[in-house]
Amino acid sequence: MPVTKFSVPEKYTYLSGFGGYHQSEAIPGALPIGINSPQLPPFSLSTERISGTSFTAPRSQNLQTWLYLVHPSLSHSDFSPLPSSYRSPSILSSDEEFHLTPNALRWNDFPITPNQDWISSQKIIAKSGSPAKKEGLAYMIYAASESMPPQTIFSSSDSDYLIIPQSGTLDIHTELGHLLVRQNEICVIPRGIRYRVSLPNGPARGYICELYQGHFQLPELGPIGSCSLANVRDFQIPTAYFEGSISNGVATCEREAWTVVTKLAGKLWQCSQAHTPFDIAAWHGTYYPYKYDLGRFSAIGSISFDHPDPSISTVLTAPSHREPGTAVVDFAIFPPRWLVMEGTYRPPYFHRNSISEFAGVVINSQEEESVWNKGEGFGPFGATLNGAMVSHGMDRRTHEQARKQELRPEKVGMEGFTMFLLESERMMGVSGWALEAAGEGGSKGPISGALKDQEKAKL
Ligand SMILES: [Fe+2]
Numbered sequence: 001m002p003v004t005k006f007s008v009p010e011k012y013t014y015l016s017g018f019g020g021y022h023q024s025e026a027i028p029g030a031l032p033i034g035i036n037s038p039q040l041p042p043f044s045l046s047t048e049r050i051s052g053t054s055f056t057a058p059r060s061q062n063l064q065t066w067l068y069l070v071h072p073s074l075s076h077s078d079f080s081p082l083p084s085s086y087r088s089p090s091i092l093s094s095d096e097e098f099h100l101t102p103n104a105l106r107w108n109d110f111p112i113t114p115n116q117d118w119i120s121s122q123k124i125i126a127k128s129g130s131p132a133k134k135e136g137l138a139y140m141i142y143a144a145s146e147s148m149p150p151q152t153i154f155s156s157s158d159s160d161y162l163i164i165p166q167s168g169t170l171d172i173h174t175e176l177g178h179l180l181v182r183q184n185e186i187c188v189i190p191r192g193i194r195y196r197v198s199l200p201n202g203p204a205r206g207y208i209c210e211l212y213q214g215h216f217q218l219p220e221l222g223p224i225g226s227c228s229l230a231n232v233r234d235f236q237i238p239t240a241y242f243e244g245s246i247s248n249g250v251a252t253c254e255r256e257a258w259t260v261v262t263k264l265a266g267k268l269w270q271c272s273q274a275h276t277p278f279d280i281a282a283w284h285g286t287y288y289p290y291k292y293d294l295g296r297f298s299a300i301g302s303i304s305f306d307h308p309d310p311s312i313s314t315v316l317t318a319p320s321h322r323e324p325g326t327a328v329v330d331f332a333i334f335p336p337r338w339l340v341m342e343g344t345y346r347p348p349y350f351h352r353n354s355i356s357e358f359a360g361v362v363i364n365s366q367e368e369e370s371v372w373n374k375g376e377g378f379g380p381f382g383a384t385l386n387g388a389m390v391s392h393g394m395d396r397r398t399h400e401q402a403r404k405q406e407l408r409p410e411k412v413g414m415e416g417f418t419m420f421l422l423e424s425e426r427m428m429g430v431s432g433w434a435l436e437a438a439g440e441g442g443s444k445g446p447i448s449g450a451l452k453d454q455e456k457a458k459l
Helices: 366-373 396-404 432-437 446-454
Strands: 014-016 022-025 046-051 064-069 105-107 123-130 135-144 152-156 160-167 170-174 177-181 185-189 195-198 204-211 235-238 245-247 250-252 255-264 267-275 280-285 290-293 314-319 327-334 337-339 356-363 383-386 410-412 417-424 429-431
Touching (some): 105 432, 123 383, 123 432, 160 356, 177 185, 177 235, 204 327
Parallel strands (some): 152 255
Antiparallel strands (some): 014 235, 022 280, 123 135, 123 429, 152 195, 160 185, 160 204, 170 177, 170 195, 185 290, 235 290, 245 250, 255 267, 327 417, 356 383, 356 417
16 A cells, blocks of 8 residues: 555544544533534533634635534633743744845754753744734744643634654644644644644654645646545544543533643633643534655655656645635655656756745654765755746756766665745745755755655755
């Protein structure tokens, strides 16, 4: 089967199908039938709705979910700014100056702050736009060595989080159910959905694309037809999880103190509540988190000559509608695949693009990671950022080899190796710490030299 050989076994069950109307009951009979907001829902639950789009958004884009829970989520204290002692100095700063540069940027290995959790380890690399204006996006890293503190839950009012693990496993308990997200899987947590992240197998690190504007969707397939790339059925949605009980036909849960952390306009706030946030007995709708195994991606390529554009490798997209075909961001991947083009320069040709390109690598085993650490200065937790109209391409040695190589069919990439690319129409400003941490040369430098032997990816 074309699925990733995960070293960490799955432990949850899921619903399947991107964008579908789903429903799930942790308690049989908890979902009202035919009515969304009954006077008295089953088990004396309360009704709450979370909307991800305007009420009048077209059906194909309308995202709303009905929740049936013990305590409405408004049952909490006032929010106050999160104490700085709980977060690393560079986390999520919206005041930091962001820098535009015409230089290609490369990070061989992002610096890691020890003893951080999911919230405190998030550091912003680059940003364009504003969450308050619901415009643009940001790229971040996370590098957590600890689970979130007990009875603490997090959400972002700013953005959908596209989480791309580079290594390690995230056990994500969302309000709507559980997701186990391993290396070579990605997940999306929509804005406003509350969740708690623990680390069942030690440290975990990776990348986050924050989407301030709209939501992710599957790309249109055009002449490709009705399947391939990321297939609809391979997206997995959690099933309802309820931390309570039924007593005399009434749903209840223990009173206990929880801390709710919320990100708003890049700043962190917290409040307390006297009940578990996992008190949703059932839900139905279209607004939910999901995950996807990148090993299930059905790659499309040329079987004659030339390279298709890298848009052929798009997993998820967030259209901007500014001009036809433009996107706030496209998330594309380059998994192991065959190259068979005849008479063609096989590596990526030299190019300058109107969009900006942020690239990184997911490596699925520590063994392969160690191989990469012996490479030409490119660590697994690295990335490149080539801004608008920044020239990039292969190094001289790769270029010369490519011009004279025998063009046999060849498999490129390694098992468990996936390169990803986040392409945005927007110019990405780089944060101060990220600019300081970046090397020179971008993908003209050692990164492309290292990549060309293993991957020949389309950067
Ligand atoms: Fe490129």
